[in-house]
Amino acid sequence: MLKWPNKKPKKLLITGANGMLGQNLVKEFSTDHEITGIDIGPSVFHDEAVNLIQLNLLETEALRETIITHEPEAIIHGAAYTNVDGAEKDADAAFRVNAYVPGDLARIANELDIPLIHISTDYVFSGDNGPYRESDACDPQGIYARSKYEGEETVRNIAKRSAIIRPNVLYGHGYDLKSSFVDWLIFELKEGNAVNIVTDQFSNPTYARRLAVMIRIIIANEAWDTWHFGAKEVVSRFDFAQQVADVFGLRTELIHAISTSDLNQAAPRPMKCGLICDKIEEKLGVKILSIQEELELLKEELHAS
Numbered sequence: 001m002l003k004w005p006n007k008k009p010k011k012l013l014i015t016g017a018n019g020m021l022g023q024n025l026v027k028e029f030s031t032d033h034e035i036t037g038i039d040i041g042p043s044v045f046h047d048e049a050v051n052l053i054q055l056n057l058l059e060t061e062a063l064r065e066t067i068i069t070h071e072p073e074a075i076i077h078g079a080a081y082t083n084v085d086g087a088e089k090d091a092d093a094a095f096r097v098n099a100y101v102p103g104d105l106a107r108i109a110n111e112l113d114i115p116l117i118h119i120s121t122d123y124v125f126s127g128d129n130g131p132y133r134e135s136d137a138c139d140p141q142g143i144y145a146r147s148k149y150e151g152e153e154t155v156r157n158i159a160k161r162s163a164i165i166r167p168n169v170l171y172g173h174g175y176d177l178k179s180s181f182v183d184w185l186i187f188e189l190k191e192g193n194a195v196n197i198v199t200d201q202f203s204n205p206t207y208a209r210r211l212a213v214m215i216r217i218i219i220a221n222e223a224w225d226t227w228h229f230g231a232k233e234v235v236s237r238f239d240f241a242q243q244v245a246d247v248f249g250l251r252t253e254l255i256h257a258i259s260t261s262d263l264n265q266a267a268p269r270p271m272k273c274g275l276i277c278d279k280i281e282e283k284l285g286v287k288i289l290s291i292q293e294e295l296e297l298l299k300e301e302l303h304a305s
């Protein structure tokens with residue numbers, strides 16, 4: 001039976017609060033929740049939406065003490081080692097953050113008897129025959145992918161109550177963000193610079209602002225399960241870039257087609273990927289929007305900020 005979002009839990013802990021998803025989570029929840037954020041960097045927030053504690057999640061005992069002191073009613077784990085190519089050269093760093101920290105958080109969540117909302121990725125799939133359902137077999141390729149897969153399996157095995165959410169090609173608005181494909185693309189096209197975009201990687205990109213809303217719905221419904229969340233259509237990165245340019249009134253002719261092999265990236269990418277989102281639509285009544293609808297929402301968000 002579907003329950004509508006209510007005001008519980010009142011106190012939340014968000015890891016990676018400075019990051020792209022983290023900032024969108026703060027925006028979503030700060031209106032009716034007291035938020036403690038944890039991030040390795042100093043706060044990017046210019047208001048009191050979040051009590052940001054600068055801490056490396058690898059400091060397990062300090063992490064435990066911080067969480068226990070703040071008594072959150074749920075933990076949302078948005079932090080990750082997200083440098084996909086960098087992970088190939090520093091597997092230890094990727095595994096420590098992406099595979100072991102989720103286990104620490106699951107144990108702390110159990111100790112406090114609270115749920116853990118863990119963010120995973122489409123990279124858990126090989127990308128040979130997507131799009132994928134939540135129930136499809138995982139076959140992560142590359143170090144980042146394997147570290148994220150181990151992270152979600154650890155959460156599944158340890159946490160008494162958890163939701164594992166897989167977005168793909170996350171984009172959205174935020175301050176001082178490291179990298180966001182859409183931000184980068186809009187910047188380059190506005191500058192009149194030509195960009196090379198791959199035609200052979202397929203996904204249904206996830207708009208971070210709506211992902212934050214989905215997380216609210218998942219918590220409100222105590223929907224402790226694995227969920228996929230992205231846009232309605234699976235498209236190539238090139239087609240996605242064309243849609244971004246169209247919606248933002250930028251020059252599509254500056255977008256040039258290349259293939260993934262032209263990029264010589266260190267880590268493999270899931271090529272024919274994408275996340276089937278029927279389950280969240282059917283079980284939680286969430287409407288899955290088209291890429292264009294979500295880009296229009298981003299445009300409104302950017303105008304309002």
Ligand SMILES: NC(=O)c1ccc[n+]([C@@H]2O[C@H](COP(=O)([O-])OP(=O)(O)OC[C@H]3O[C@@H](n4cnc5c(N)ncnc54)[C@H](OP(=O)(O)O)[C@@H]3O)[C@@H](O)[C@H]2O)c1
Nearest residue numbers: 016018019020021039040056057079080119121167169170
């Ligand atoms: N971005 C995508 O396209 C994408 C796609 C699918 C899934 N995801 C997943 O979605 C989640 C959110 O991604 P995002 O793009 O919002 O990531 P992001 O912008 O890189 O944010 C992650 C935040 O966590 C911080 N962090 C990293 N290691 C930390 C540590 N040891 N201790 C404390 N803080 C630490 C980062 O700080 P630094 O920046 O200083 O490292 C950053 O502020 C991640 O789980 C990611 O794997 C992302």
